[in-house]
Amino acid sequence: METRPPHYLLRTETSSSSQDGDWKFVLEAADGSEKLEAVDSEPLVRGERLELLTVVRALEALDQPSRVTLAATSRYINCGIAFGLDEWRASGWTWEHFGRMVPVKDADLWQRLDRALSIHQIDCRRWRFDRSHGTPRPALADLVERRVRVADSFAPRHHRTREGRVRHLSLVVSWVTAWWRWFEQLGGSHLPRRATALEHTA
Numbered sequence: 001m002e003t004r005p006p007h008y009l010l011r012t013e014t015s016s017s018s019q020d021g022d023w024k025f026v027l028e029a030a031d032g033s034e035k036l037e038a039v040d041s042e043p044l045v046r047g048e049r050l051e052l053l054t055v056v057r058a059l060e061a062l063d064q065p066s067r068v069t070l071a072a073t074s075r076y077i078n079c080g081i082a083f084g085l086d087e088w089r090a091s092g093w094t095w096e097h098f099g100r101m102v103p104v105k106d107a108d109l110w111q112r113l114d115r116a117l118s119i120h121q122i123d124c125r126r127w128r129f130d131r132s133h134g135t136p137r138p139a140l141a142d143l144v145e146r147r148v149r150v151a152d153s154f155a156p157r158h159h160r161t162r163e164g165r166v167r168h169l170s171l172v173v174s175w176v177t178a179w180w181r182w183f184e185q186l187g188g189s190h191l192p193r194r195a196t197a198l199e200h201t202a
Contacts (some may be wrong), residue, residue, distance in 0.1 A: 004067075005064070005065050005066050005067050005120075005121065006029060006064070006066045006067070007029065007030040007031075007066070007067040007068075007069070008027045008028060008029055008030065008062070008066055008067070008068050008069070009027075009028050009030060009068075009069050009071060010025060010026070010027050010055070010058050010059075010068050010069065010070045010071065011025070011026045011028075011071045012024065012025045012026075012051065012054040012055055012058065012071075013025075013054075014050045014051050014054055016046040016047070016050065019043065019044055020041045020042065020043050020044070020045075021041065021042045021044075021045045021046045021047075021050040022039075022040075022041050022042075023039070023040060023041070023042060023050055023053065023054040023057075024037070024038065024039045024040075024054070025037070025038055025054050025055070025057065025058035025061075027058055027061065027062070027068075030069075036061060038057070038058070038061065048074065048076040048077075048105075048106070049106050049109065051074045051076065051077060052074075052076070052077055052080075052106055052109045052110070052113070053109055055070065055077055055113065056109055056112045056113050056116065059113070059116035059117075059120055059122070060112070060116060062119075062120060065119050065120055065121075066120050066121070067120070067121045067122075067123070068120055068121065068122045068123070069122075069123045069125060070122055070123065070124045070125065071125060075178060075181060077124070078124050078178065079178055079181075080110065081113075081117075081122070081124045082124065082178075084104070084110070085110065085113070085114055085117070088104050088107070088110060089114060093107040093110070093111065
């Protein structure tokens with residue numbers, strides 16, 4: 001009898017103070033049976049690299065192949081997993097930037113993440129946790145169950161209905177929008193822009 005891999009929800013938090021970056025991850029079983037939490041500080045590591053390092057360390061802390069639902073608050077990680085890894089791996093961890101191949105940012109950590117993903121199944125969801133509101137977070141099991149129901153609603157059989165097609169289109173639009181914003185972060189904002197009529201007459 002085949003056993004299903006354990007299912008975890010992964011939440012990460014990072015903050016930077018002075019020259020050091022503080023990070024924290026929480027791995028909690030979907031059934032609430034276990035919880036793994038780690039907190040530390042990383043000298044001279046901040047920003048997106050710190051966010052990526054936290055996810056990598058969490059996945060490397062798992063002692064067996066597992067299903068992981070990643071509550072990613074970072075567009076950098078979300079878009080890298082969804083759109084970047086396969087292409088970067090195939091191109092030797094480089095990408096084309098305005099006609100020339102350049103190294104992928106944080107390539108060492110993306111390679112570690114790629115190795116972890118060859119062991120674990122990961123479902124990357126970009127969720128927003130707003131601390132400014134007093135609304136308590138739902139229980140982990142409820143969060144996971146809700147996300148699974150949403151994912152199931154996009155099964156191919158639902159694409160035959162008008163509601164299913166609308167939902168599918170909305171998902172595609174949201175992914176394309178996220179990809180474009182991520183591309184702009186990597187330098188797409190420097191693409192040549194179209195001259196205005198005023199510039200033509202100047």
